[in-house]
Amino acid sequence: MWNAAERGSTLFRAPYNLPDTNMGAMRRPAVVIGAGIGGLTAAIRLARLGHRVTVVEQLDRPGGKMGEWRAAGFRFDTGPSVMTMRSVIERLFQDAGQRLEDYLELAPLHPITRYHWRDGVVLDALQDEEAMCAEIARVNPREVDGYRKFMRYAAELHRVVSRPFLYSRQPGWRDLIHLPLVDVLKIDALRTMHQAIQAHFRDPHLIQLFSRFATYNGSSPYLAPATLNVIAHVEMAQGAWYPRGGVYQIALALERLAREVGVEIRYRSRAQTIEVASGKVTGVVLEDGACLNARIVVANADVSDVYRHLLGSPLLAQRGQRRSGRLEPSCSGFVMLLGANRQTPRLAHHNIFFSDDYPAEFAAIFEQRIPPPDPTLYLCITSKTDPDHAPAGCENWFVLVNAPYLSPAYDWARNGDAYAAHLKEVMRGWGLDAGDALPVEKIYTPLHLQAMYGGNAGAIYGFSSNTRTAAFQRPNNRARDVRGLYFASGSAHPGGGVPLVILSGIAASVCVEEDVQAARI
Ligand SMILES: Cc1cc2nc3c(=O)[nH]c(=O)nc-3n(C[C@H](O)[C@H](O)[C@H](O)COP(=O)(O)OP(=O)(O)OC[C@H]3O[C@@H](n4cnc5c(N)ncnc54)[C@H](O)[C@@H]3O)c2cc1C
Structure with a gap:
């Protein structure tokens, strides 16, 4: 069921009416840099529009920030854990001639989240208005x-x-x-x-x-x-869903669909330079020296990385920097994956443990740019829904707290372990003790997130919306200064979070199509 906004959408309209068959003379070689959710979405759409699409991804797997970690019988999602706006991904599959249900089983969450406060109040957020x-x-x-x-x-x-x-x-x-x-x-x-x-x-x-x-x-x-x-x-x-098997199943489903519609995906392939001649993209040079010809390049890599590192032109880098430098990165996150050697019946699949002083928490993150001493804890336990994500009698705890984007104000390399120890103390204060019989533990600081996925100061949602004008200032899906270059990621319109990033991939493909039709590329 599409809502009124989707039905009237300029994104969903244009490619809907395009023929299934390839478009002969309209066919272009296209390279997508990054197999994150935005990159895979754009690749699927471009392939469906008849272009020859190659995705190059520096990691050895799809999904980018949507990752997975397994150890000693535990399985964890390492990135997103909440999925909303289900119709967006449904629509992507439908556009590609497939049914989402054949790729993913989405379970509605009851409760969506269990909220806990230190004064003992516990409240379940429920989709049904009367129940809520x-x-x-x-x-x-x-x-x-x-x-x-x-x-x-x-x-x-x-x-x-x-x-x-x-x-x-x-x-x-x-x-x-x-x-x-x-x-x-x-x-x-x-x-x-x-x-x-x-x-x-x-x-x-x-x-x-x-x-x-x-x-x-x-x-x-x-x-x-x-x-x-x-x-x-x-x-x-509208509700929140959990893909059975873990959120990472979304990345695997998009990867499968991409291959089915003819996309070639190359893992462990890092793009080094986007080649530009006479103001138009001509190809992508990989770290191993290989050069892929392209008339269309879609960057799923962060926009600031593209201007700083991939365009190889000081002038463009300066211009891009001037534009995106005005925007504030979103917050980052500090993640702790813990194999809990016990089950805690009072916990739900999603749990929030609120700090006592919310203004102070956000002031720490966005003004002082230090991790909040009393953070709000988010605890996701997928083994509540998928018991095989943890050994019998155990639970897989994904703990996330909001953290500042990287800045000289805090040295994560020096302080990361101490902050993890502090968080465990905060958790103990909430009566949350994972026990220590099973030493399954991993932490990701903002520094790790930056090193793994690239991007802008470890931001996990692109740019923040901390000003009234952010929606208008976010980088467009079509590069201003290079023809044939497009952006599909949380750092471009309409912003971060899985459904919006899918919309970003769709918006980039619509821009490509308009430019092909107008013979601009
Ligand atoms: C801990 C955490 C929790 C989150 N929780 C949620 C949540 O609950 N719900 C939600 O909706 N969102 C959540 N998010 C945000 C969400 O994960 C992102 O908005 C989204 O996944 C970003 O997708 P993307 O396609 O823009 O980019 P990315 O996932 O960053 O993908 C970009 C890809 O490009 C690749 N790449 C970069 N440079 C190059 C290069 N030069 N050559 C080749 N490949 C390159 C990277 O390796 C990466 O795979 C969370 C993120 C994190 C980290």
Whole structure:
């Protein structure tokens, strides 16, 4: 079922009507740099449009930040753990002539998340509105009305903003002129997320719960515009899913689909330079010296990496740097994978343990740029849904806390282990003890994330939305200064997070198609 925004989307419209057959003279050699979710999406779409597509990926597997780790009978997702906007990925498969159900089994989550506070309050977030109202009534009956109003407000936000900001190519200020004035006001960009939430709730638990959605694209609720309250609608009203077998199954499903539609994927192949002649891309040189001809290059690598390292032109690097340097990276993350030698029945598949002082936590991350001393903990246990992800009687604990993007303010190489020890202390304070009989443990600091995937200061969602203008300033899916170069990643429009990155891959393919039709490439 597509919602109204998707039906009216300029992204989904154009390629829908293109023929299945290849397009003869329109066929172009295309190279996609990176087999992350954005890169695989763009590759699938370009192959379906008839282009000869090669994906080069420096790692030995698909998925980029969506990874997997196995040890001693435990299996962990190492990146994303929550999947929303299910219809986006459904649509990608449908466009490629396939059914998502034949590739992935998506299980709805009940509860979506279990929230814990230090004063003993525990609240399950539930998709069903009546069930959620009953849950809120249990915590604070005076907030039920506020919740209903807030969800109507978030649904209205979704109606107004999803088409121009998500399901279309990048909006410009002029696009807003076409919206009815009453809708422009509903975009609610003048208040912060937190201010709008406070206007609906008094209970600090609920204010903190809904403020948390700012972190879904790596931002602060005290800085990001209230427009981002749309995320509450996306998760609470539309639901969240878990792909059976682990979130990494999404990467494997996209890899399989890409191969089926004719994409060639080369792992352990690092792109070194994007060749440009007379302002147009001509090919991609790999680290091993091989050169792939291309008239289309889609960079799934971070936009700042492309300008800094891949274009090999100081002038372009300077220009790109000037543009993206104005944007603030999203937050990063500190990940701890723990094999717990026990089961904890009070925990759900997704759990949040909130800090006592949320403003101080975000000030640490975005102002002081240090890891918060009292962080909000996110704990995901896929073995709650897939028991074979941990040995009998055990659980696989994925612990994530928000962390600042890399800066001289904090030295992760020196302090990473100490912060891991501190986190375990914080966890013990919550009664969370993984035990030590099974020494299965791995940590990823922002420094590790940067080294593994490249990118911008270890940011995990591209650029933050901490200003009112971020949606307009994010890099476009079509490079301004090089013909034939496109961007499909969390660092380009419409931003980070798995569904948005899929939309980024689709938007890049739509730009390619427009340029082919207009003989610009
Ligand atoms: C710990 C963590 C938790 C997260 N949680 C969630 C969540 O719950 N829900 C959600 O929706 N999102 C989540 N995210 C964010 C989400 O993972 C990303 O937004 C998304 O996966 C980014 O995809 P991408 O295609 O833009 O880029 P990436 O995943 O970064 O892929 C880029 C690929 O390009 C490759 N590459 C780069 N340079 C080169 C080169 N020169 N040559 C060849 N290959 C190259 C990289 O190796 C990589 O594979 C999380 C991320 C992390 C790290």
